[in-house]
Amino acid sequence: MNRKLIKLGLVIVLLSAVVAFFILDLQSYATLGFIKEEQKNFTDFYLSNRLLTLAVFGAGYIFVTALSLPGAAVLTVLSGALFGLGAGTMVVSPASTIGATVAFLFSRFLLKDLVNRRFAKKIEVINTGVEREGAFYLFALRLVPVFPLFMINILMGLTPIRAATFFIVSLLGMLPGTVVYVYAGTQLGELESLSD
Secondary structure: OOHHHHHHHHHHHHHHHHHHHHHOOHHHHOOHHHHHHHHHHHHHHHHHOHHHHHHHHHHHHHHHHHOOOOOHHHHHHHHHHHHHHHHHHHHHHHHHHHHHHHHHHHHHHHHHHHHHHHOHHHHHHHHHHHHHHHHHHHHHHHHOOOOOHHHHHHHHHOOOOOHHHHHHHHHHHHHHHHHHHHHHHHOHHHOOOOOO
């Protein structure tokens, strides 16, 4: 099949998923207020259906992260409220890394050729640096989130860093932040906003 048709099909699917997310008002479920109101119902369902809840939660987290939709931070807090520190971290850490890697791969497949053609000279310097120290650079970005995580996923997809390196470094680099947010979820009753 023609590569351009595949790209067009993927763009249509991605845009449809993002539009559906907003049309169905799914972001309203990823708010701290909603989570606090529904915490007992979530907990009851989880206690009755542990594996199903973990699987659906993980899949939803991957979906949100892969499409760079709003709500990942709230979902991380929710995982702590629902599952506790250990299980919450165990479900969010791989789900966030898988979602980030999918976003990275989407970016690489859909945008890399275009960006490299348009900005070849400017990108060459960046690509050389990433080839030399990409893993360290990515690790630093993950530990000190100066930029939103979704931007890092997309921008790193435009570089020559290997997908396996991106996955492993992201898993390790995002783990401390994940633990902090999951722990915050275990203290949900005390939180008034995500900044708390």
